[in-house]
Amino acid sequence: MNTQTTRRQFLLGSGAIAIGFTLAGPAKAASAASHDRDGLVRVTAAGAPADTTQSWLVLTDKEITVYSGKVELGTGVQTALTQMVVEELRLGVADVGWVQGDTLLSVSQGVTAGSKTVQNGGIQLQQAAATAYQELLHRAAAYFKVAPEQLAAENGRFYLNGRPSGRSVTYKKLLKSGVTVRPVDQTVPLVAAEDYVVVGTSVPRVDLPAKANATFRFLHDVKVPGMLHGRVVRPSGRNATQPVIGGLDRAKAIAGFVDVVQRDRFIGVVATSEWAASAAASSRTGITVSWTSGAKLIPQADLPTAVRDPANHYTSVVEIDDDVAPILAGADKVLSSQYFSPFHMHAGMGASSAVADVRRTPDPETGVQATIWSGTQDVNALAGAIAPLLGLPRSAVRVIYVEATGCYGHNGADDCAADAAVLSQAVGKPVRVQWTRQDEHGWEPLGGAQAHDMQGAVGPDGIIAWSHLNYAATANSRPVAGVPGTLLAGALMGLLPAPLPSTSVDTSGRNAPVTYGFPQRVEARLLKSFETTGPASAVAASPLTYRIPRTTALRSLGGFSNSFANESFFDELAHAGGHDPLELRIASLTDPRAVAVCEALRPMWRGRPAGGDGTGAGVAFQQYEVVNAYAAAYVEVRVDPATGKVTVTRVVVAHDCGLIINPDGLRNQIEGNVVQGIGRALKEQVSYTDDRITSVTWQTNASNPGYEVMRFSDVPAIETILINHTDKPPLGAGEPAIGTIGGAIGNAIFAATGKRIRTLPFTPDRVKAALAE
Amino acid sequence: MPFRTILLNGKEVTAEYQAIGSGASESSEILLYWLREQFGQHGPRFGCGLAQCGACTVLVDDVPTRSCVVQLHTVEDLAEVRTLDGLSHDEKDPHPLQREFVELQAGQCGFCINGMIMGSLGWIEGRIAGGDRSVPSEDEVKAFLSGAAPGNTRNYICRCGTHTRIVAAIRSAAEEMAR
Numbered sequence: 001m002n003t004q005t006t007r008r009q010f011l012l013g014s015g016a017i018a019i020g021f022t023l024a025g026p027a028k029a030a031s032a033a034s035h036d037r038d039g040l041v042r043v044t045a046a047g048a049p050a051d052t053t054q055s056w057l058v059l060t061d062k063e064i065t066v067y068s069g070k071v072e073l074g075t076g077v078q079t080a081l082t083q084m085v086v087e088e089l090r091l092g093v094a095d096v097g098w099v100q101g102d103t104l105l106s107v108s109q110g111v112t113a114g115s116k117t118v119q120n121g122g123i124q125l126q127q128a129a130a131t132a133y134q135e136l137l138h139r140a141a142a143y144f145k146v147a148p149e150q151l152a153a154e155n156g157r158f159y160l161n162g163r164p165s166g167r168s169v170t171y172k173k174l175l176k177s178g179v180t181v182r183p184v185d186q187t188v189p190l191v192a193a194e195d196y197v198v199v200g201t202s203v204p205r206v207d208l209p210a211k212a213n214a215t216f217r218f219l220h221d222v223k224v225p226g227m228l229h230g231r232v233v234r235p236s237g238r239n240a241t242q243p244v245i246g247g248l249d250r251a252k253a254i255a256g257f258v259d260v261v262q263r264d265r266f267i268g269v270v271a272t273s274e275w276a277a278s279a280a281a282s283s284r285t286g287i288t289v290s291w292t293s294g295a296k297l298i299p300q301a302d303l304p305t306a307v308r309d310p311a312n313h314y315t316s317v318v319e320i321d322d323d324v325a326p327i328l329a330g331a332d333k334v335l336s337s338q339y340f341s342p343f344h345m346h347a348g349m350g351a352s353s354a355v356a357d358v359r360r361t362p363d364p365e366t367g368v369q370a371t372i373w374s375g376t377q378d379v380n381a382l383a384g385a386i387a388p389l390l391g392l393p394r395s396a397v398r399v400i401y402v403e404a405t406g407c408y409g410h411n412g413a414d415d416c417a418a419d420a421a422v423l424s425q426a427v428g429k430p431v432r433v434q435w436t437r438q439d440e441h442g443w444e445p446l447g448g449a450q451a452h453d454m455q456g457a458v459g460p461d462g463i464i465a466w467s468h469l470n471y472a473a474t475a476n477s478r479p480v481a482g483v484p485g486t487l488l489a490g491a492l493m494g495l496l497p498a499p500l501p502s503t504s505v506d507t508s509g510r511n512a513p514v515t516y517g518f519p520q521r522v523e524a525r526l527l528k529s530f531e532t533t534g535p536a537s538a539v540a541a542s543p544l545t546y547r548i549p550r551t552t553a554l555r556s557l558g559g560f561s562n563s564f565a566n567e568s569f570f571d572e573l574a575h576a577g578g579h580d581p582l583e584l585r586i587a588s589l590t591d592p593r594a595v596a597v598c599e600a601l602r603p604m605w606r607g608r609p610a611g612g613d614g615t616g617a618g619v620a621f622q623q624y625e626v627v628n629a630y631a632a633a634y635v636e637v638r639v640d641p642a643t644g645k646v647t648v649t650r651v652v653v654a655h656d657c658g659l660i661i662n663p664d665g666l667r668n669q670i671e672g673n674v675v676q677g678i679g680r681a682l683k684e685q686v687s688y689t690d691d692r693i694t695s696v697t698w699q700t701n702a703s704n705p706g707y708e709v710m711r712f713s714d715v716p717a718i719e720t721i722l723i724n725h726t727d728k729p730p731l732g733a734g735e736p737a738i739g740t741i742g743g744a745i746g747n748a749i750f751a752a753t754g755k756r757i758r759t760l761p762f763t764p765d766r767v768k769a770a771l772a773e
Numbered sequence: 774m775p776f777r778t779i780l781l782n783g784k785e786v787t788a789e790y791q792a793i794g795s796g797a798s799e800s801s802e803i804l805l806y807w808l809r810e811q812f813g814q815h816g817p818r819f820g821c822g823l824a825q826c827g828a829c830t831v832l833v834d835d836v837p838t839r840s841c842v843v844q845l846h847t848v849e850d851l852a853e854v855r856t857l858d859g860l861s862h863d864e865k866d867p868h869p870l871q872r873e874f875v876e877l878q879a880g881q882c883g884f885c886i887n888g889m890i891m892g893s894l895g896w897i898e899g900r901i902a903g904g905d906r907s908v909p910s911e912d913e914v915k916a917f918l919s920g921a922a923p924g925n926t927r928n929y930i931c932r933c934g935t936h937t938r939i940v941a942a943i944r945s946a947a948e949e950m951a952r
Contacts, residue, residue, distance in 0.1 A: 075881060208883060213860065213864065256791065350828065404882075673934070675936055698930060715915070
């Protein structure tokens with residue numbers, strides 16, 4: 001196929017422009033979805049009622065529209081999912097419309113997270129597209145009065161008895177008459193991998209041209225008629241109480257000021273312009289709020305001790321319980337080490353925003369009373385949490401996803417949406433809320449701090465026993481339907497969050513188990529984020545009192561810290577046993593695909609710097625979630641002995657995520673994982689006191705530490721080795737590589753300096769101190 | 774209410790702006806909000822409000838400027854303001870920077886790229902105007918975007934990790950711009 005043509009058609013396709021949000025009112029949008037007019041094929045969820053407004057796919061003679069429950073978070077999945085749909089429809093390349101994450105129109109595909117969009121969501125959309133194709137085939141067979149087997153489709157046209165000699169008919173013509181609504185059919189066949197035309201090619205991102213010329217509309221650009229602007233004013237500290245608002249006269253004097261809204265500890269201002277709202281919310285020019293300090297948080301400096309303190313745990317989870325104690329007791333060479341990672345932020349480029357339009361009465365046609373535009377990862381969960389916050393039934397809340405800044409997990413998007421909803425309900429007008437950078441950095445739910453007690457035994461044949469005790473903050477405070485206290489606004493209004501999770505398996509315990517062949521014991525002890533109703537209780541005590549900042553899902557959840565500890569400790573054991581770290585990994589792995597990504601690094605590893613002179617190389621391996629994509633990383637570093645500054649100079653990632661949908665999109669994701677992984681290993685950490693987060697800006701200044709992330713000058717050359725398996729299912733690629741980076745860098749620092757540093761981040765001060773030991 | 778007239782992407786436009794106080798205590802509407810609300814500009818975006826990330830970058834009299842911290846009363850009448858919105862809307866005929874960002878797929882979420890495109894536009898045009906038609910080296914581009922170059926102390930943040938592609942796109946575009 002002609003790739004140049006492909007590119008142009010995708011660039012010019014309506015998909016490139018028509019994405020983003022629809023501002024059609026609920027009624028209009030609903031009737032657009034129900035499509036009672038003649039001439040369409042609609043695929044709905046299996047078991048859905050006949051009159052459902054939710055679709056997987058709608059084909060008319062005018063356009064083909066995908067209604068994706070999975071949403072584009074800035075990772076390129078719209079392009080990849082479109083490729084998968086187009087392939088099943090035998091369209092070659094075509095203009096495919098895209099509606100995503102709308103509780104009224106799209107079938108729920110759950111949360112968009114955990115590298116599951118292509119892996120799960122793509123497969124569902126494929127099946128929906130294949131269902132639509134069967135209907136088209138059926139119509140074509142009727143048109144020619146032949147058996148379906150006599151037809152073949154290509155580029156939106158059916159050919160009789162093979163192309164190009166026979167007669168043909170376009171989809172467009174077949175779609176002109178008749179209405180077919182079909183539930184998705186799990187039994188219809190899919191295109192065979194060897195026949196793929198579009199899947200597996202580097203189709204350019206459909207959204208990028210519009211993003212490069214300012215015609216793309218982000219969530220931050222959503223504007224609805226009569227919309228006001230809101231700002232929130234947060235408590236001075238995490239547990240601060242009893243706000244007293246002053247300076248009202250000053251705020252009221254600002255042209256455009258509308259109202260100050262207070263609901264217990266939730267405070268916001270509303271005005272007619274963004275600047276007026278920001279001026280009214282500023283203690284310098286608008287309202288002032290004084291607070292009474294509340295209970296103290298566990299201070300940052302105490303964390304490594306406190307997270308291991310049983311008084312701070314509510315449960316433990318034994319995930320794997322091989323009988324390693326006797327082996328460890330009887331082995332000659334046993335190592336024990338302690339690792340630690342701090343709190344990390346998502347820190348999206350754009351501070352969160354949202355628009356909410358909460359009416360006094362429901363729309364007579366749809367019953368929708370509150371419409372919320374949000375960059376949430378889960379429109380359904382958000383709608384379900386906001387409804388009781390507003391005192392509305394779930395059916396009265398519609399949440400529409402609009403692409404926002406890249407989020408890398410559960411960031412402030414949901415909380416900001418709740419802020420907008422509360423303010424809109426209070427003033428009776430649509431309100432757009434824009435968080436400040438300080439709101440985002442100071443209050444977004446964080447990636448949790450973790451500590452790891454590692455123990456292992458090594459002999460002449462390799463590692464013989466392994467134990468990983470993981471102390472972790474919980475990795476989920478996502479919105480939960482029916483529990484408005486899961487939203488920050490709800491919590492500030494005095495509502496309690498959901499109980500802490502009963503398990504850490506694949507959340508804060510993600511990738512705590514290793515996939516090497518030796519016996520292992522893996523246990524997690526889970527940290528109380530807030531005071532609970534008893535020592536072993538996961539239920540929040542009232543009033544809500546935090547012990548640590550709220551924690552949640554950040555890219556790979558516990559996987560980043562768990563793999564850092566695992567892969568660093570593996571290196572310790574390898575060196576202690578006199579084994580080559582890469583070869584010992586290869587020898588310890590049993591899955592050929594795992595072995596293959598490690599073997600792919602051999603050329604770099606064999607040519608690595610000798611080490612010991614301030615330069616060195618390290619490797620790390622991880623199979624994401626133990627059962628998904630395989631990633632191995634080779635990293636070279638340079639360590640400045642005078643300053644302790646670590647510079648990553650080269651990264652090579654070998655990656656196997658099964659069938660590759662879009663090679664260049666995949667490389668882009670891996671590169672992003674590498675850069676973010678280096679940042680988290682070298683620079684990033686949330687700073688906080690026993691009262692509040694202090695790293696509320698990007699850059700460090702005289703009064704506050706910044707949340708420092710990678711700068712362009714910090715970024716090394718990144719190479720990717722892609723291993724494609726067209727006969728295997730596609731696996732998610734948004735997170736697998738990041739888990740390898742912390743360990744590989746730590747191992748490279750060890751090779752360069754002989755020093756093993758077990759606490760992240762590897763800041764110049766920390767490295768310098770280690771070098772002086 | 775006071776008003777301001779600027780040359781926005783070459784066109785003279787006027788609008789009121791909000792202000793409180795006077796003299797040294799004067800505080801007035803932020804250029805970023807004003808451009809977005811009064812003139813429908815979507816290229817410059819609110820990232821931090823602190824001049825620390827670059828998402829709001831516009832050119833004021835050809836100088837890359839963080840519009841999130843510029844108050845209207847400090848903007849000269851008839852100042853020339855250029856935004857990404859004014860660069861090229863035509864996907865068939867984009868500016869070299871826009872074309873290379875797409876060609877090299879130099880974006881993930883794309884929220885930040887307004888900053889890199891407009892910032893490097895001002896920087897490269899400035900080099901050319903000063904007689905330097907050389908293509909900046911990879912290190913020079915990285916230094917510029919890291920706020921560690923002569924004449925620029927402002928850092929540009931990309932959080933998705935698209936850095937290597939962005940640097941390559943800017944160098945590629947610079948080659949064409951200097952031609």
